[in-house]
Amino acid sequence: MNAELIAVGSELLLGQIANTNAQFISEQLAQLGINVFYHTVVGDNKERLSSAIKIAESRSDMIIFTGGLGPTKDDLTKETISRELGRKLVVDQEALNSILSFFEKTGRVMTENNRKQALIIEGSTSLPNHHGMAPGMLIEIKNKTYILLPGPPNEMKPMFVNAAVPLLAKVQTNPLHSRVLRFFGIGESALETKLMDLIDTQSNPTIAPLAKESEVTIRLTATHEKKDMAKQLLDDIEEKISLRVGDYLYGYDEQSLPEVVFCLLKKHQKTMAFAESLTGGLASQLMTDIPGASEVFKGSIVSYTNEVKSEVLGVPTQILETYGAVSAECAKYMAKNSQSKCKATIGLSFTGVAGPDKSENKEVGTVFIGLADGQNVYSFPYQFSGTRSRIRLQSAKTGYDLVRRYFRQLSPFEK
């Protein structure tokens, strides 16, 4: 079974938004073992949409449309498909009721074009929309499956996962099972070199490395009709990989480094505080993005000037004068004082040169990260490269990885 995604919307062709719907659906289909061979984007234009449908029908078993189900004149996806399929549009009473009740509840006056949103293609299964008004639909005609989904991602995603996936899962006999391993602190080519023989002889599961922003992931994909057997295949290959590069393996699937550290802190009943110079609030922001962060995160002092470093954070001016703010010594004081002032168990500090210009005559990318745990104070030097954003992000992530290594007693914290 192979699928094609057709996104309908001129805003995509004008570059106002990226086609993130295609990414989401593709990832979901990969997990179901449905091959996606093409993505197409076409504007709000009947003729070009019709022609895209004909091309897709000639090469794909399943066509999934996103966008163009709304109330305005621009929204012409279902009208065009219904004409191509020679099927009428009929009222979906449930959808109409929910539209009517929305307008009743909000006290707004319903304009006539909203009624249009309740129309579905005759013979299709309606996919309810719990986050908007237009329902989706799924219809099978002559061995082809057509799925229509709304364009706004917050409506499309839950509809696809909750209403479309269960219908599709039934069709598949040999589904794929994927697991993503996430690595930090090792480059893609170094990782590939260490796993070369495994990659060269891969069959089931497949092993697909991918370089992401300052990280590398490996997607393992096993094919098996039984879920527990697929899990066993994934466990086996993961164990082989772990034996070689397990120190760098920080998490799975969609986990982020801050989430992993959040869980470690919770597990060990520890708390954390930051002192941030070059990262300027980024490390804190990554932590506080996590719901429940206040359980483990006390606060931070963003000391962007030497004045704030000495007067708010209490770094001795002598240290700043002798070694400069970008120094191992300053990083140590920053870590120690953030820990004690915020009454956390662990203090983590970041000082360095994010660029674009040198600072204190130190090169762009020079970074020191400090870690204090109430007993010991550590400081580690780094030399990062790339843009300002990249250096900041790389610094913040490296700090999080240090905390992970601290709890796992990995280098440089071996016991």
Add this chain to the structure above:
Amino acid sequence: MNAELIAVGSELLLGQIANTNAQFISEQLAQLGINVFYHTVVGDNKERLSSAIKIAESRSDMIIFTGGLGPTKDDLTKETISRELGRKLVVDQEALNSILSFFEKTGRVMTENNRKQALIIEGSTSLPNHHGMAPGMLIEIKNKTYILLPGPPNEMKPMFVNAAVPLLAKVQTNPLHSRVLRFFGIGESALETKLMDLIDTQSNPTIAPLAKESEVTIRLTATHEKKDMAKQLLDDIEEKISLRVGDYLYGYDEQSLPEVVFCLLKKHQKTMAFAESLTGGLASQLMTDIPGASEVFKGSIVSYTNEVKSEVLGVPTQILETYGAVSAECAKYMAKNSQSKCKATIGLSFTGVAGPDKSENKEVGTVFIGLADGQNVYSFPYQFSGTRSRIRLQSAKTGYDLVRRYFRQLSPFEK
């Protein structure tokens, strides 16, 4: 002239990344007045790529490819196109020299497949790659233009802007000139209502509103062969719009609210500090993302617990006990003390409930923002909605907008 974009790469069809290259190129082409009618994504597969090329040739004047120019076996874009066009691949000596010198400089051994990257289609103009090894190319055959670009965005974007756009701009006779107006604090429908008659009678320039994350933009697009006449058309319509909703207009094109505030602070020779609770470092991070932020930004105290609020930031415990941390009174102290402790001219504070759970028995989305300028201390209440991320971002942006309004003496700071 109409264009089609073909992205080549199985990672796109697996949903590992989104096709942001298509968004970037589409936006650039829109500015050049080149219509984009289709985006296609196809995997690393010769037959399917060949068929996508044939379809594109049947309907588009210009085909722009991204991806598949690298050294590995997967990279087959230029080989496939050269076969479709019946043209040989030849060595681009300049590209080869730069590849050789890269390996010489880094002391790494060049594998033979790297030499492949220096091949270009015979008769094409090579587009130099200053951020990677594989050059791009542009070739015109039988009134069709083919452009090949590398896949990594950090290589593709500068190549497209610096090498491809100048070649394309020559071709266009009646180019489009765009200007994006950026609004904060007004919803899309309210904005449309105020501009309804202008939108209904638009012709040249066109007026296209778009809701972005907690902002609205209006893209004005004028067609004129003369640049200064197009500019006049844009100025005239912008003036009409400004008369009605100018208070909400904070910037242009790619400007962000923090950038606008950064410029205002520099212009007025003022400095800023933050005290962040629910935003947890986000406001600071947005400011320090700007190169040169240290000119205007002193630092901030991320006080995620009441302990840090009282002991580091100096909010009286009596205030915390009487009114709670999520209160106008606390926001005022936070703003005042961040300003004085960090020795800034303006202190801005954020306290509230980001969710997912209530706090201090206050609803999710309850937010207070404080502003202190050394003389006056203000505090403003808000009720935001949506996810945790959205509430945090909306809070940070609203704070920046308050500072903008403060300098511009707009409501609530009218003199």
